[in-house]
Amino acid sequence: xxxxxxxxxxxxxxxxxxxxxxxxxxxxxxxxxxxxxxxxxxxxxxxxxxxxxxxxxxxxxxxxxxxxxxxxxxxxxxxxxxxxxxxxxxxxxxxxxxxxxxxxxxxxxxxxxxxxxxxxxxxxxxxxxxxxxxxxxxxxxxxxxxxxxxxxxxxxxxxxxxxxxxxxxxxxxxxxxxxxxxxxxxxxxxxxxxxxxxxxxxxxxxxxxxxxxxxxxxxxxxxxxxxxxxxxxxxxxxxxxxxxxxxxxxxxxxxxxxxxxxxxxxxxxxxxxxxxxxxxxxxxxxxxxxxxxxxxx
Amino acid sequence: xxxxxxxxxxxxxxxxxxxxxxxxxxxxxxxxxxxxxxxxxxxxxxxxxxxxxxxxxxxxxxxxxxxxxxxxxxxxxxxxxxxxxxxxxxxxxxxxxxxxxxxxxxxxxxxxxxxxxxxxxxxxxxxxxxxxxxxxxxxxxxxxxxxxxxxxxxxxxxxxxxxxxxxxxxxxxxxxxxxxxxxxxxxxxxxxxxxxxxxxxxxx
Numbered sequence: 001x002x003x004x005x006x007x008x009x010x011x012x013x014x015x016x017x018x019x020x021x022x023x024x025x026x027x028x029x030x031x032x033x034x035x036x037x038x039x040x041x042x043x044x045x046x047x048x049x050x051x052x053x054x055x056x057x058x059x060x061x062x063x064x065x066x067x068x069x070x071x072x073x074x075x076x077x078x079x080x081x082x083x084x085x086x087x088x089x090x091x092x093x094x095x096x097x098x099x100x101x102x103x104x105x106x107x108x109x110x111x112x113x114x115x116x117x118x119x120x121x122x123x124x125x126x127x128x129x130x131x132x133x134x135x136x137x138x139x140x141x142x143x144x145x146x147x148x149x150x151x152x153x154x155x156x157x158x159x160x161x162x163x164x165x166x167x168x169x170x171x172x173x174x175x176x177x178x179x180x181x182x183x184x185x186x187x188x189x190x191x192x193x194x195x196x197x198x199x200x201x202x203x204x205x206x207x208x209x210x211x212x213x214x215x216x217x218x219x220x221x222x223x224x225x226x227x228x229x230x231x232x233x234x235x236x237x238x239x240x241x242x243x244x245x246x247x248x249x250x251x252x253x254x255x256x257x258x259x260x261x262x263x264x265x266x267x268x269x270x271x272x273x274x275x276x277x278x279x280x281x282x283x284x285x286x287x288x289x290x291x292x293x294x295x296x297x
Numbered sequence: 298x299x300x301x302x303x304x305x306x307x308x309x310x311x312x313x314x315x316x317x318x319x320x321x322x323x324x325x326x327x328x329x330x331x332x333x334x335x336x337x338x339x340x341x342x343x344x345x346x347x348x349x350x351x352x353x354x355x356x357x358x359x360x361x362x363x364x365x366x367x368x369x370x371x372x373x374x375x376x377x378x379x380x381x382x383x384x385x386x387x388x389x390x391x392x393x394x395x396x397x398x399x400x401x402x403x404x405x406x407x408x409x410x411x412x413x414x415x416x417x418x419x420x421x422x423x424x425x426x427x428x429x430x431x432x433x434x435x436x437x438x439x440x441x442x443x444x445x446x447x448x449x450x451x452x453x454x455x456x457x458x459x460x461x462x463x464x465x466x467x468x469x470x471x472x473x474x475x476x477x478x479x480x481x482x483x484x485x486x487x488x489x490x491x492x493x494x495x496x497x498x499x500x501x
């Protein structure tokens with residue numbers, strides 16, 4: 001089988017840079033990381049310098065995702081040799097136990113880390129992940145709430161909690177988590193847009209209006225966010241169609257919906273330029289917008 | 298009328314699950330719209346000819362699902378299809394029962410197609426060889442969703458479905474599968490998956 005370097009005509013530096021980009025973006029494309037990382041480690045370890053340790057960590061976690069226990073163990077052993085007392089490496093040992101579904105052992109392992117260092121957030125979060133993996137959502141939610149009382153600034157944790165609440169259909173609490181995230185990240189269009197989606201799902205006229213406002217805000221922060229654009233269209237259309245609104249509110253929302261529809265059409269036209277296949281999508285969108293207009297009036 | 302799956306429908310569902318092994322995924326199955334039903338046609342199976350992968354990750358949010366349902370409905374009308382079933386693979390491989398959200402979507406589909414089914418993908422049994430079908434099919438009877446036994450009768454041609462799915466999984470075709478989420482990220486991504494459809498045809 002051809003090597004990655006041969007298949008994609010890249011050198012070891014590009015492979016190393018690609019791994020770095022995936023680390024920075026927190027991508028979970030584990031199969032690719034294993035392909036690139038395994039080759040980099042076996043063929044070019046000496047050239048990587050100190051980068052090799054973080055690459056071992058990245059590849060080890062990806063290997064666990066791909067059931068490559070052989071590769072995971074190799075990386076883990078190198079890391080253990082280099083950093084014998086490290087809590088960071090101990091966490092990786094725990095993750096391997098989780099991957100092998102030896103949850104009780106893994107939990108004890110993290111407890112040992114926490115005895116040594118009660119502020120170790122990574123170990124606490126792994127324990128919560130174990131609860132999630134075992135389907136114990138209620139406990140996971142409870143533990144995560146306790147964790148956040150202590151570590152109020154942990155954004156990853158707030159986001160995880162919002163997802164847990166969404167899966168339990170507790171949209172009110174999910175919205176609260178996203179509100180925390182929006183407060184600390186006012187320029188993040190994704191949080192705005194997700195908040196708007198949660199509000200929309202909660203339903204009711206007030207929530208619909210809030211959702212429309214936040215879809216609009218997400219668009220202001222990033223005018224290429226298609227979900228925000230569609231969301232604005234849907235929420236404004238639903239408000240306009242509601243029998244409970246005044247004539248002015250109805251008129252305003254029809255204006256917003258009409259504007260959104262134009263933007264959606266424009267976005268599809270831009271995307272469809274030069275491709276035959278997209279004609280189908282575009283037509284579907286046009287018809288969808290038309291049919292919704294008909295039901296609105 | 299029980300549903301039946303073509304190779305294309307089955308393999309695209311599995312490719313979707315394989316592309317996002319760490320997430321829940323969901324999507325729709327479409328069938329060809331038949332003309333007037335014959336009097337004794339309630340034994341005839343409904344053949345789901347294609348599959349539209351929808352989302353991965355957080356499934357239980359309404360707005361994008363509504364957009365997708367409306368858009369796909371329009372596409373169906375163009376192609377004389379009807380949305381016949383909803384599929385879902387849960388985040389945890391050990392859990393393959395339909396949840397409240399799956400039931401809600403299926404109820405929505407039932408408004409236009411009374412025999413709508415829920416297809417749950419058992420991702421815990423997903424393998425490259427695909428030696429057995431890994432779906433559970435749920436039909437709505439007397440206000441409850443009941444699981445039907447899945448045999449090769451649930452497929453238009455099981456050995457073909459097995460061969461094609463296995464081949465595409467080994468060739469990592471799932472890397473190129475487009476779901477509705479991918480489409481929303483970049484409108485040029487085509488959720489009808491013409492490239493994968495062609496691969497399926499080539500293998501038939």
